[in-house]
Amino acid sequence: MEPLLGFEDEVMNVGEDKEMSSSSSSSNGYKLVPWLSWDEWDFVRESLFSSSSDKVASALRRISTWRSRGCLPVVIDVTASIIEIQQKDPYYRSRDNEYQAANVLDSDQLLAMLYCMAIMRLVNCVVEKTRRKTEASIAEAANAIGIPRKLIDVRHEGSHRDLPALQVVRDCSDKALDWLQAYYWEPQKNQIPLQRDGAADIRREIKSKLQELAFCLKMKQNPQLGPSLMKGKRSNKKWTKCLKNLVKLYSTLSSEIVSVLLEFLLNAFDDSSNLEFPNDSHVVKNVQTSLDDWKPVITKFSNKEPELLLSLLKAVLHMIENEEAKKYETGGQSLTSTEYGMGTYRMEHLSYLFAWLVGLLEGLKSLRRTNSSAERNISNSFMVELLRKCLLLSATGNKLLVDSSLHLAQLVGNLSITEKLRKLSLICLSHLDGSEENSSLSRCEDMQEDIPKAAKKLEFVKRYKMKRKVVMTADGDVGNRNRWVLAKSWNSCPIGMLPHDLGSSGRLPILDCDDRKQSGPQPVEKNEIMELNQYGGKREASCDIQLLDNSSIKKMKETVEVCQLNTDGISLFDDSIGHLMIGGVWKKVSEQELETIKSRVRILI
Amino acid sequence: MAAYMPQTENPSPAIYIPREWSDAADSIAYDSNTSPPPIAFICGAKNCGKTTFSRHLVNVLLQRYKKVAYLDTDVGQPEFTAPGFLSLTVVDTLTPDLTIPCLKTPKRCYFFGDVSSKRDPTAYLKYITTLYDYYRKEYYMFNESESPGRTELPLIVNTPGWVKGIGYDILVDMLKYITPTHVVKINISFEKKNLPAGAFWLDNFEGVDVNLIEISSARQDSFNRSVLVQKDARLLRDLRIMAYFRQCFPSDLNITIIKELAQALAAYPPYQVPISSIKIRHLYCQVPRSEIFYSLNATIVGLAISSDASENLPHCVGLGIVRGIDTLKGLLYVITPVPPGILEKVDLFLQGFIQIPTCLLQVQGCMSPYMSANVLPTS
Numbered sequence: 014m015e016p017l018l019g020f021e022d023e024v025m026n027v028g029e030d031k032e033m034s035s036s037s038s039s040s041n042g043y044k045l046v047p048w049l050s051w052d053e054w055d056f057v058r059e060s061l062f063s064s065s066s067d068k069v070a071s072a073l074r075r076i077s078t079w080r081s082r083g084c085l086p087v088v089i090d091v092t093a094s095i096i097e098i099q100q101k102d103p104y105y106r107s108r109d110n111e112y113q114a115a116n117v118l119d120s121d122q123l124l125a126m127l128y129c130m131a132i133m134r135l136v137n138c139v140v141e142k143t144r145r146k147t148e149a150s151i152a153e154a155a156n157a158i159g160i161p162r163k164l165i166d167v168r169h170e171g172s173h174r175d176l177p178a179l180q181v182v183r184d185c186s187d188k189a190l191d192w193l194q195a196y197y198w199e200p201q202k203n204q205i206p207l208q209r210d211g212a213a214d215i216r217r218e219i220k221s222k223l224q225e226l227a228f229c230l231k232m233k234q235n236p237q238l239g240p241s242l243m244k245g246k247r248s249n250k251k252w253t254k255c256l257k258n259l260v261k262l263y264s265t266l267s268s269e270i271v272s273v274l275l276e277f278l279l280n281a282f283d284d285s286s287n288l289e290f291p292n293d294s295h296v297v298k299n300v301q302t303s304l305d306d307w308k309p310v311i312t313k314f315s316n317k318e319p320e321l322l323l324s325l326l327k328a329v330l331h332m333i334e335n336e337e338a339k340k341y342e343t344g345g346q347s348l349t350s351t352e353y354g355m356g357t358y359r360m361e362h363l364s365y366l367f368a369w370l371v372g373l374l375e376g377l378k379s380l381r382r383t384n385s386s387a388e389r390n391i392s393n394s395f396m397v398e399l400l401r402k403c404l405l406l407s408a409t410g411n412k413l414l415v416d417s418s419l420h421l422a423q424l425v426g427n428l429s430i431t432e433k434l435r436k437l438s439l440i441c442l443s444h445l446d447g448s449e450e451n452s453s454l455s456r457c458e459d460m461q462e463d464i465p466k467a468a469k470k471l472e473f474v475k476r477y478k479m480k481r482k483v484v485m486t487a488d489g490d491v492g493n494r495n496r497w498v499l500a501k502s503w504n505s506c507p508i509g510m511l512p513h514d515l516g517s518s519g520r521l522p523i524l525d526c527d528d529r530k531q532s533g534p535q536p537v538e539k540n541e542i543m544e545l546n547q548y549g550g551k552r553e554a555s556c557d558i559q560l561l562d563n564s565s566i567k568k569m570k571e572t573v574e575v576c577q578l579n580t581d582g583i584s585l586f587d588d589s590i591g592h593l594m595i596g597g598v599w600k601k602v603s604e605q606e607l608e609t610i611k612s613r614v615r616i617l618i
Numbered sequence: 619m620a621a622y623m624p625q626t627e628n629p630s631p632a633i634y635i636p637r638e639w640s641d642a643a644d645s646i647a648y649d650s651n652t653s654p655p656p657i658a659f660i661c662g663a664k665n666c667g668k669t670t671f672s673r674h675l676v677n678v679l680l681q682r683y684k685k686v687a688y689l690d691t692d693v694g695q696p697e698f699t700a701p702g703f704l705s706l707t708v709v710d711t712l713t714p715d716l717t718i719p720c721l722k723t724p725k726r727c728y729f730f731g732d733v734s735s736k737r738d739p740t741a742y743l744k745y746i747t748t749l750y751d752y753y754r755k756e757y758y759m760f761n762e763s764e765s766p767g768r769t770e771l772p773l774i775v776n777t778p779g780w781v782k783g784i785g786y787d788i789l790v791d792m793l794k795y796i797t798p799t800h801v802v803k804i805n806i807s808f809e810k811k812n813l814p815a816g817a818f819w820l821d822n823f824e825g826v827d828v829n830l831i832e833i834s835s836a837r838q839d840s841f842n843r844s845v846l847v848q849k850d851a852r853l854l855r856d857l858r859i860m861a862y863f864r865q866c867f868p869s870d871l872n873i874t875i876i877k878e879l880a881q882a883l884a885a886y887p888p889y890q891v892p893i894s895s896i897k898i899r900h901l902y903c904q905v906p907r908s909e910i911f912y913s914l915n916a917t918i919v920g921l922a923i924s925s926d927a928s929e930n931l932p933h934c935v936g937l938g939i940v941r942g943i944d945t946l947k948g949l950l951y952v953i954t955p956v957p958p959g960i961l962e963k964v965d966l967f968l969q970g971f972i973q974i975p976t977c978l979l980q981v982q983g984c985m986s987p988y989m990s991a992n993v994l995p996t997s
Contacts, residue, residue, distance in 0.1 A: 043989040046993060081969065082917060205992055496891050508941045508974070521987060524915060525945070
């Protein structure tokens, strides 16, 4: 472990790199801050100036955490100090009836000292950054940035003469807070980009960009449609520029782009379904043409951002899932016939879209043979996940989905799975042909025969997972003794964030920690739990053993009995691993029992 | 800064060892008995050449002794470790190029958590005295009968460039405790910036046998004024931290520029460790219990072993970057070059004020959320 400081010699022009020499900023205007997001900063700002002392206390706690990170701007530090002193001052606290005697300081002398110190720090520190040492005195520089004269006087008096009277410094503290609001808090708030209502603006922007790109590409394909002025080269430049903008946006707003694109694609169906639809092939052709408009867009985009297609596929599966869930939730019979019809058509559209996207993916894969192995691994594991989900959904006998899953399996390249699926789809096909009648009786029969099929699929999935579990327990035995383990799969993501399944943009972590009860993590899991209930075996896309235990336990907690954990101290997850609440008592459950319970829940549906 | 001719030299000027310096180094190495070996203490103003002299001294001593012990008390620009550490290292190889320091694994080190001893002088002294005691026990003054075969090592103590105020008091306390055999005081031409003349740390009645060697800084201009090398301390610290974390990756991986290091740090799989098995402590602030992850995410921590503590000071094995916290899975993701065998014993994270260099947080397309645009400039 004795490398030389190679950077000093080989590094790219350390001396010329101006960004290195300045303290915590860089040439492109980024600065190190102690907060995770502007939402956090805004929350602190609101709470700090609110009239509820609880909110103020929570804001002060957060600011003291920021202090521990070491890059807190001094204006925030000073604001927090003044407000903290005011919270201890009976003059300000006598207004609300909480905390009568406990938290206030009685000594006038002490309070005056505290206020005075805070004001001195305000004048000195805030001014310090704005002046050059030799040019002006502190008083002059303070005047220059608009600090009220009274504060400057108090600072002078407090450091050279008697301590000013308490009422004087109290008054000054109010003035100081007003000034700080006007000097820092308000202007900074106005400078934060992307406010909450900005989300609509983003969508509009993305929509317009995508439409522009589609238009440009269409022009490129059919030059005779557009005006003759648009020559070949210029149109090339236009759409490449368009594409570049979109790719830049994609790195930060990937989920937005995916959802907007999905909207456009689904609109293609709606447009064509507004025509009469007795003739199926007619519909299909119309849909095909409108989808074809988007084909070049997606292919060109995917060439730059390969994960776009995968994200789209995931989103479509998600929507199919929701449709299924809706159907089962409300019960097939209670829907009116039109709603039911709509639901079915929507399902068909979605399945068709899925098949079309898989077709695109195949086309893309055949072009690109030069993936790096890491990339291929990541996208392969993701596709296996997609395949699994697709299989689960196609249990309802959706022919298109079954076909798509076959294609996906081929893409993944697993021959055994492909073979099995081919056989399965044959069974499925022969079966579906017989069940076009709308009698409820035959539907029941279908269901009865669907169940063993579903059971076979379940068996297959279980076996697959068992295989992986065996592999993992093999090194998990050694692993159990190691607390420090290298993360098994890792997607690149910024420092401070957690990785996404796809892409390198990462997601913001949830850092709240409730050390009294485990109520903290639960609200986030509730969404997971709700969906779990509706569709039995759905789980997060990770096959980590620990997560397996945790998520199924969370599911169980909701379905069997809801009970709060009463843990004292800071241990977050120790107690829950390996235990299930059965009949009101926490019992230790083994893996096998867990599996049986899970499969029982699934077949009920 | 002292009154010198301000030089904007490149980071690696040619090293010039004046005759005075080599004489001083030779006298320390050869004019004393082999046993007990010399303990040399080097002090002087900022940027006067203490580190360069100490490197030269290491080389000279290695010609006579097989190994040399180095007690590094400059917490802002340590010699063999990343910033923020106080360490005792044993050196056995010559430093070929006196300009480029290299990273070594110390025999024992403590995480001080800041780049200046002013943050907590009492703790600072405690760490240093503990390290010195460790040196005495392991490498100095053995009874031949009790511990055969253990060799004694000479000690070099490097110091930060304090000449007045709290720093001066700390220096005096250190000298009184360590009682070196040789004190090398490097003076510069600007008198006000020098340490007091003579054996300034001794009270008058102490007649301890000590060799005080006063030498001048290496370069002088035509007016006999000292020419000191301007150093951007912050830049050097950042570079050192980056060199430290460069060790996380295999040496054949082609990382030669900072951007590549930043990208590698963002992409490389980190270690994951359960939150429940780690204690987290901030050395200087009281972080509220419920906010502990907000304070820990995306920071540099000292990795320490709490069970190994001597006098309640946990031993530190290295630095780590906590690059992510997953509260749902209960995992901490840490990037660190410490080897897994030693890492397994780590169960304590010490938080301080050592910052991650901001250039490592800025990766094209992978910008850390803590690097924010739209920050109001307040200067």
